[in-house]
Amino acid sequence: MSSSTATKSQSDRQPVAGRLVRFNIKRCEGPGKTSRWESFNVPTEPGSNVISCLQWIAAHPTTVEGKKTTPVVWDSGCLEEVCGSCTMLVNGQVRQSCSALIDNIAPGEGDEITLEPMSKFPVMRDLWVDRQRMFQALERVKAWVPIDGSYNLGSGPKESPDQQATRYVLSTCMSCGCCLEACPQYNLEEDPEKWPTSFIGAHALSQTRLFNEHETGKRLKKDRLDVLMGPGGVSDCGNAQNCVKVCPKEIPLTESIAADGRAVTMHAITSWFRR
Amino acid sequence: MQNQQRVIVVGGGLAGLAATVRIAEAGIPVDLFSMVPVKRSHSVCAQGGINACNEVARQQGYSEYQHFDETIYGGDYLADQGPVLEMANFAPKVIDLLDRMGVPFNRTNEGQRDLRLFGGSLFKRTHFAGATTGQQLLYALDEQTRRYEASGLVKKYEFWEFLWPVIEGEVSGTEGDGRCVGIVAQDMRTMQTRAFRGASVVMATGGCGLVFGKSTNSIICTGGAASRCYQAGAWYGNGEMIQVHPTAIPGADKCRLMSESARGEGGRVWVPSKKGDDRKPADIPESERWYFLEERYPKYGNLVPRDIATREIFDVCVNDGMGVAGQNQVYLDLTHKDPDYLTRKLGGIMEIYEKFAGEDPRFTPMRIFPAVHYSMGGMWTQYTPGSYSPETPHREHKPGMVAPVDTEPGRGMALGDPKNMMTNIPGLYAFGEVNFAYHGATRLGANALLSCIFDGLYCGQGVVNHVTQGDPADRPVEKVDQSIYDQAVEREQAKADRLLDTVEGAEASDDTNPYLIGKEMGEVMEASCTVVKTAERLNKTLDTLAGLRERFSRARLSDAAAWTNQSLSYSRAVGDMLILAEMIAKCSLLREESRGSHYRTDFPDRDDERFLKTTVASFDGGAHGVEQHEIGYRDVQTMLVKPRPRTYGKVEEDAPEKKGPTASGDPATARTDPEPAST
Numbered sequence: 001m002s003s004s005t006a007t008k009s010q011s012d013r014q015p016v017a018g019r020l021v022r023f024n025i026k027r028c029e030g031p032g033k034t035s036r037w038e039s040f041n042v043p044t045e046p047g048s049n050v051i052s053c054l055q056w057i058a059a060h061p062t063t064v065e066g067k068k069t070t071p072v073v074w075d076s077g078c079l080e081e082v083c084g085s086c087t088m089l090v091n092g093q094v095r096q097s098c099s100a101l102i103d104n105i106a107p108g109e110g111d112e113i114t115l116e117p118m119s120k121f122p123v124m125r126d127l128w129v130d131r132q133r134m135f136q137a138l139e140r141v142k143a144w145v146p147i148d149g150s151y152n153l154g155s156g157p158k159e160s161p162d163q164q165a166t167r168y169v170l171s172t173c174m175s176c177g178c179c180l181e182a183c184p185q186y187n188l189e190e191d192p193e194k195w196p197t198s199f200i201g202a203h204a205l206s207q208t209r210l211f212n213e214h215e216t217g218k219r220l221k222k223d224r225l226d227v228l229m230g231p232g233g234v235s236d237c238g239n240a241q242n243c244v245k246v247c248p249k250e251i252p253l254t255e256s257i258a259a260d261g262r263a264v265t266m267h268a269i270t271s272w273f274r275r
Numbered sequence: 276m277q278n279q280q281r282v283i284v285v286g287g288g289l290a291g292l293a294a295t296v297r298i299a300e301a302g303i304p305v306d307l308f309s310m311v312p313v314k315r316s317h318s319v320c321a322q323g324g325i326n327a328c329n330e331v332a333r334q335q336g337y338s339e340y341q342h343f344d345e346t347i348y349g350g351d352y353l354a355d356q357g358p359v360l361e362m363a364n365f366a367p368k369v370i371d372l373l374d375r376m377g378v379p380f381n382r383t384n385e386g387q388r389d390l391r392l393f394g395g396s397l398f399k400r401t402h403f404a405g406a407t408t409g410q411q412l413l414y415a416l417d418e419q420t421r422r423y424e425a426s427g428l429v430k431k432y433e434f435w436e437f438l439w440p441v442i443e444g445e446v447s448g449t450e451g452d453g454r455c456v457g458i459v460a461q462d463m464r465t466m467q468t469r470a471f472r473g474a475s476v477v478m479a480t481g482g483c484g485l486v487f488g489k490s491t492n493s494i495i496c497t498g499g500a501a502s503r504c505y506q507a508g509a510w511y512g513n514g515e516m517i518q519v520h521p522t523a524i525p526g527a528d529k530c531r532l533m534s535e536s537a538r539g540e541g542g543r544v545w546v547p548s549k550k551g552d553d554r555k556p557a558d559i560p561e562s563e564r565w566y567f568l569e570e571r572y573p574k575y576g577n578l579v580p581r582d583i584a585t586r587e588i589f590d591v592c593v594n595d596g597m598g599v600a601g602q603n604q605v606y607l608d609l610t611h612k613d614p615d616y617l618t619r620k621l622g623g624i625m626e627i628y629e630k631f632a633g634e635d636p637r638f639t640p641m642r643i644f645p646a647v648h649y650s651m652g653g654m655w656t657q658y659t660p661g662s663y664s665p666e667t668p669h670r671e672h673k674p675g676m677v678a679p680v681d682t683e684p685g686r687g688m689a690l691g692d693p694k695n696m697m698t699n700i701p702g703l704y705a706f707g708e709v710n711f712a713y714h715g716a717t718r719l720g721a722n723a724l725l726s727c728i729f730d731g732l733y734c735g736q737g738v739v740n741h742v743t744q745g746d747p748a749d750r751p752v753e754k755v756d757q758s759i760y761d762q763a764v765e766r767e768q769a770k771a772d773r774l775l776d777t778v779e780g781a782e783a784s785d786d787t788n789p790y791l792i793g794k795e796m797g798e799v800m801e802a803s804c805t806v807v808k809t810a811e812r813l814n815k816t817l818d819t820l821a822g823l824r825e826r827f828s829r830a831r832l833s834d835a836a837a838w839t840n841q842s843l844s845y846s847r848a849v850g851d852m853l854i855l856a857e858m859i860a861k862c863s864l865l866r867e868e869s870r871g872s873h874y875r876t877d878f879p880d881r882d883d884e885r886f887l888k889t890t891v892a893s894f895d896g897g898a899h900g901v902e903q904h905e906i907g908y909r910d911v912q913t914m915l916v917k918p919r920p921r922t923y924g925k926v927e928e929d930a931p932e933k934k935g936p937t938a939s940g941d942p943a944t945a946r947t948d949p950e951p952a953s954t
Contacts, residue, residue, distance in 0.1 A: 030838045045527055047632060052527035058842070059790035061833050070834040071842050075311075078493045079529045081630070082410055083315040098528070101633045124464055125839040135312065139425050144418035145377040150296050150732060156374035158386030168379040168405050171414060175314055214377045 015107035019044055022064065023053060025072055026116040028123050031190075035123075038072075039064045044106075050090060050097035050115065051076055054127075072115075074127040081248060084174030087181070088127050089116040094181040096248055118181045122190050133195050134175050137204035140196060141224045145217040157215035170210040170256065172249045179203055179243035179253055185236055199236040200228070202243035206256035212263065225260075225267040234260045280742055280751060281306055283458055283473030285437045285500060287313025289409075289724060290707025291479030292416035293731020294738065298477075299423040301739040306471060307420070308432045308460055310495050314417045317481055317493035318727065321409020322532070324391060324401035325373075325724040327366030331390065337398035339364045340678030343687075344671060346722060347916055350651070350715020351871035352887060353513065355912040357660045358695075358712050360680075360687030362729045369728050370402050376415040380404050398674070401721045412724055416731075434463045436844055437480065437500045438767045439507060441470055443755055446508030446700055449657060453508070455703035456752045459763045461771075464839050468768050470760035474747035475702050475738050478504060479731070482650035482708040486852045486859065487805060488797020490647035491523055491532045501654055501709050502851035505858070509698045510655035511892045512711030514855070515862040518718050518872045519805050521584040523646030524632055525604055530646035531631055533607070534624050537641070538577050540617070543608045544568050544588070545640075546597050553600055556608070556640045567591055582717075585645045586874065589806040592644065599642055606640035614638070647805060649723060651714040651872065652859070654705035655891055658712070659692040660912070661685045668917040687915075688733075693741035696734040701746060704738060706730035711889070716871025774846055778835040787831040789846035792823050796849070799823075800856050804863050808875050813864040820857045827853055854894070858904045862890045865906055883918055887911055 020041045028035045041064050042053045051074075058071035076086035079098040086097045091105060091114050106113050121129035159167075179202040180186045189198050208224045211217035228234045237257050244253045282298050284291050287309035295305045309316065328339045343363035347356055374380060374388060380402055381389040390399035404411035423429040437460050444453035457472040483498025484490030505511050522537065523530040538544070547554070548565040568587055569576040579587070588605050592598035599606060609617055614637040617625060628636045663686040669679060684690045696712065697704050707727035714722065741747065777787075785791050803816040827850050834842035868882035869875050888908035895903045 029836070047525070048527040049631075055528060055790075058845075059788060059794075068833075070836060073839055073841050076494060077311055077315045078317060078320050079526075080320055080531055080627075082319045082407065083311075083317075083493065085311065085315050099630050101631070103633050125836075128839065131312070135314070135421070138418075139421055142422075142425075144422045145375070145415075146422070147372075147375050147419070150293075150300055150372055150419070152368045152371065153375065155371045155388075156377070159379075159382050160386055161382045161384065164379050164382045167377075168411075171379050171411055172405075172407060174319070174410070175312075211377070216375065217377055 013107040015046070015103040016109045017046070019109040019111075021053070021102055021106045022110060022112045023057070024112060024114045025126070027072065027126050028117070030125050031122055038069060044102050046103065048102040050100040050102070050113070051079055051086060053102065054097075072127065073125040075129070082174060084176035087118060087176045087178055089118060089181075090114070092116075094118060094178045094246055096176065099248075118177055120181050120186055120188050121177065122188070131175070131177050133189065133192070134177060134180070134201070134203060136192070136195050137200045138175075138207060140200060141204050141208045141227050142220045143204070143207040143211055145211065145214055146219055147216065159215070163213065167210055167213055169249075169251055170206055173203055173206060173251055174249065175203060176248065177203075178246045178248060182242035182246040184240050184242065185238045197231040199232045202237075202253040202257060205234060205237070205260050206251055206253050209256040209259050221263070222267070225264050228260055228264050229268060234264050279304075280474035280747055280753070281472065282475050282477065282738060282742060283308065283471055284477045284479060285309075285458065286316070286479035286481060286707070286709070287311075287417075287420075287433075288316035288318035288479060288481055288707060289413055289416060289727035290709075290731050291316075291477065292413070292420050293728045294477050294479060294706055294735040295429055295731075296416060296419045296423065297732050297735030298739055299428040301743075302428070303739060303742055305423075305429045306432060306473065307429055308435045308437055308458070310434065310436050310463065312433045313420065313431065314414065316413060317496055318413040318724070319407075319410040320491070320493065321412075321724055322406050324403035324408045324721045325370065325412065326401050326719075326721045327370045327725065328363070328400055329367060329370070329388070329390065329402075332398040332400050335398055336675035337400060338678040339366065339682050340680065341672050341674065342366065342400060344916055346713070346719050347715065348671070348919070349719035350713075350717055351881065352883075352913060352918040353516070353715035353870060353889065353911060354713055355658065356915040357687040357912055358658050360663065360915060361661060361684070361733065362687075362713055362726060364682040364686060365684065365729055365733055366725055369725060369732065372732070373412055373415055373728075376419060378404055378411050378415045409724060412728070416728075432460065435460045436463055437503065438468065439503050439763060440476060440509075440700070440703055441760055441763045442507060442700060443759055449699045451701075454701040454746060456755045457760060459767045461767070463841075463844060466837050466840055466843075468764055468771065470764050472752050472755070472760070474742045474752050475704060477704040477706055477735075477738060478654065478709055479706040479727075480709045482653075483852070483855055484647050484650065485797070486856050487517065487647040487801045488794065489525070489528070489530050489801075491520065491530050492647070494529065497848040497852055498650070498855050499848040499851045502855040504654060504698070504703065504705075505892070505894050506851070506854060506896055507700075508894070509700050509703060509705075511652065511858060512655035513652035513716070513862070513890050514859040514892055515804070515866055515873050515890060516651035516714075516716050516871060517647055517805060517859075518649040518651060519585050519645045520648040521581050521588060521645050522607060522643045523648075524628060525642065525644045525646070526631060530644070531627065532646070532648070533628070533641070533643055534621075537607055537609060537621060537624055538584070540621055541609065541612055542577060543611070544577050544584070544605055545608060546591060546599055546605050550597055551601055556606055565597070582872075582874070585806050588645055593802060598644075604642040604644045607643045608640035609636055610638055610640055645806060647801065649714075649718050650708055651711065651716065651718055652862075652890075653709045653711040654698050655889070656696045656698055656705050656710045656712055657694050658696065659689040659694045661687045661689050663687060664914060668914055670917055671919060672916070691736045691740050693737045693745045695737040696730055697737070697741075702741070704734065706734060716873060771843060771847070774830070774832055774843055775835050775840075777831040778833065783831045783833065786826055787829050789827070789830045789832065789842075789849045792827050792830065793845070793849040793852065796820070796823055796853060796856055800859070804856075804860055806874065808863050808873070809877050810864060810875075813860055816860045817857065817864070820853060820860060824853050824857070858892050858894070861904050861906055862892060866890060881920070887913065887918065
């Protein structure tokens with residue numbers, strides 16, 4: 001995995017105990033406001049990560065110039081790289097900030113770390129962005145299994161271990177947004193009216209495959225493929241393959257996109273014949 | 276005609292989403308509130324699995340009834356038995372449903388759902404989806420919720436924070452004339468505070484791990500919502516019961532759970548025998564290492580039961596100050612094992628440790644410490660008993676015995692009864708970890724996911740019936756006077772304004788810094804109210820908490836923003852956590868016995884005579900000028916199985932503990948546990 005090798009090479013430098021690390025943070029008071037930069041010196045301890053440093057700043061909101069400021073606003077939840085909340089740009093790389101360990105990315109006294117919000121989503125404030133468009137995309141492709149209801153109606157369809165393994169990895173997508181940040185085809189779109197026609201993104205394409213592969217889920221396959229055939233669908237993918245490189249869960253996104261592409265082609269041909 | 280009354284669900288984890296799906300399916304619109312997008316709720320963190328008897332286990336002699344018995348025994352008899360019986364009986368249906376929703380459960384060759392052995396059962400009864408079962412279950416329910424959202428029956432209020440329940444009338448016990456008719460909530464982006472009407476309100480806001488500082492919980496698990504309901508008159512049950520897992524990675528920000536299988540695979544726990552020895556572990560020779568578990572428990576060594584391991588590690592670090600580098604951590608050492616073997620057997624653990632501790636445990640001993648993991652206590656709830664009520668309780672249920680009762684719904688808890696999991700405030704429900712039911716004095720591994728979804732589905736039906744046939748049908752909340760809602764909003768607005776007003780003015784100091792007050796609260800609560808408790812220390816803690824509350828009354832915020840003010844949200848939660856903390860400490864002090872996760876060195880034995888009872892705390896909000904917690908006890912329903920001693924604290928002195936499954940089916944003691952018995 002690329003990120004672990006990156007971690008290894010970075011950790012060749014031995015971390016200096018109790019050092020101060022300088023955080024340069026891109027700040028913004030709210031949507032439509034201009035951004036500014038602020039810097040903070042943060043004392044570290046072994047095991048510190050970006051989140052623990054942001055927590056320290058929240059308790060001590062004073063910049064390197066000694067100016068009192070407000071605590072930095074950011075989004076986080078589980079801090080175990082499972083919930084998908086704390087994605088941001090750490091030193092220019094999109095990643096989960098909870099697993100960004102200071103000993104690896106800034107081992108020396110006075111080392112600097114730059115934090116920026118993701119650029120493909122509207123900024124709420126500081127490092128917190130609004131990723132509602134991701135969830136809207138899941139609704140767009142009907143990313144669910146159309147069960148009859150939640151009452152006791154027996155078990156679901158059988159599934160082979162291979163099929164389970166394929167679906168399981170797709171199902172670990174935590175809607176974090178890394179794939180979209182890295183994608184040259186996916187652009188910031190603040191107007192929700194335009195979301196249904198702008199590029200849907202790798203995460204939703206992969207979820208489409210997940211549900212098309214489920215025995216009951218595939219009942220909606222036609223609906224999903226209709227969406228992927230339309231504007232902002234699978235043909236908008238430029239095949240840059242950036243998405244798969246940054247996915248923290250190592251989901252085979254490009255395989256999913258290829259599978260969707262084939263399904264859409266078949267769907268187009270059969271639709272044409274049915275006409 | 277479709278009922279137009281709306282139900283409010285607060286919290287979008289497993290319990291909240293399961294409730295939402297069940298209520299929306301009945302045609303009742305649901306307003307779903309969550310501080311985070313529901314897909315990011317803390318339920319995603321659960322790893323191990325979800326318990327349910329299945330056909331294979333059944334044909335080997337296991338039964339739903341034995342699952343029930345194990346749960347009651349695991350919880351040291353402090354759970355009402357009817358609801359637990361119902362949950363165990365209902366469990367297979369939960370799995371079936373999740374399966375139909377598309378959860379990628381691990382499969383056998385034939386395509387059946389695979390099972391793993393979990394804590395102390397001869398029978399495989401734990402269903403799992405890779406190592407992220409909680410994530411997979413949450414996503415399945417999230418998807419179904421989105422489906423209802425697309426159809427217009429569910430309206431999500433994500434990034435909204437619950438502030439207070441709106442109550443019409445006076446709260447007084449379970450039959451008072453007060454009832455919950457809505458909530459006040461705040462949009463965490465626009466900071467707008469407003470009230471919402473609801474025919475019923477389901478609280479599904481999870482545990483309160485952050486009261487204890489660093490825990491394995493998500494950083495949203497403050498218990499703030501539960502505390503606000505408690506302050507508004509809802510009772511709180513068994514607050515003192517908090518489960519601490521022996522091995523977690525202490526982090527600068529939180530603790531991350533480490534599977535017990537590391538010890539099972541030969542991990543040795545040690546600290547340097549010289550206090551304050553700051554050499555690297557590899558430089559400390561064998562003779563200068565203190566393998567305290569092996570020394571104190573020669574028979575079992577590092578394989579002592581989980582609660583003993585927790586207590587000993589705590590003792591060595593907190594009481595003796597012998598932790599690594601003077602900190603609260605000990606080494607869990609696997610470096611004597613073949614690295615390839617470790618990768619093969621413990622790959623998952625190796626990876627998480629490497630990722631978050633930044634060191635390779637194949638070559639450097641892991642540094643671990645016990646961490647607060649699960650709140651058994653929570654909002655007190657009631658239920659209507661089912662049809663099964665034997666004249667005398669049974670003894671332990673043994674494998675292969677015919678279960679004394681069938682698994683028809685309604686045996687343990689009446690099906691569809693509106694009282695099920697309703698708090699003492701009519702119309703206000705508590706589902707999942709935020710209620711006190713099912714787990715008793717300590718949680719059986721892989722039962723948490725089950726209890727949450729069970730509440731949502733089974734008791735969700737009760738909410739539907741309450742709305743369509745109960746009080747709200749007779750007295751629609753639409754007709755409640757608007758002034759009640761306006762006043763509730765004004766009160767919350769005033770509280771927020773008071774906090775925001777502190778930003779300007781005198782110089783801020785550590786003394787009045789809400790973040791530091793919160794940190795100190797976590798430290799004192801972790802030290803005194805978790806693993807080992809004594810009257811002396813609890814009394815001191817109460818003094819400390821009083822001091823912290825006084826400081827909080829003078830708290831000064833550092834952000835006055837009228838947009839996404841996280842500082843306000845956190846500080847407000849600190850005030851509410853302090854009240855919860857005080858109640859937890861008081862409950863701990865008054866329970867003069869040891870039971871399950873509650874261990875008092877001054878009262879080391881379980882005392883059924885005095886304390887086979889639910890602790891019920893209620894809050895007097897200071898109508899008479901003084902706020903106080905009133906703590907009483909209510910009988911536990913024990914009519915189905917008879918309490919038997921759960922003496923795992925003594926096994927190392929007495930007869931050797933029987934290995935594995937025959938050890939009374941207790942997951943906390945079973946030493947053949949191949950999987951982490953925690954979720």
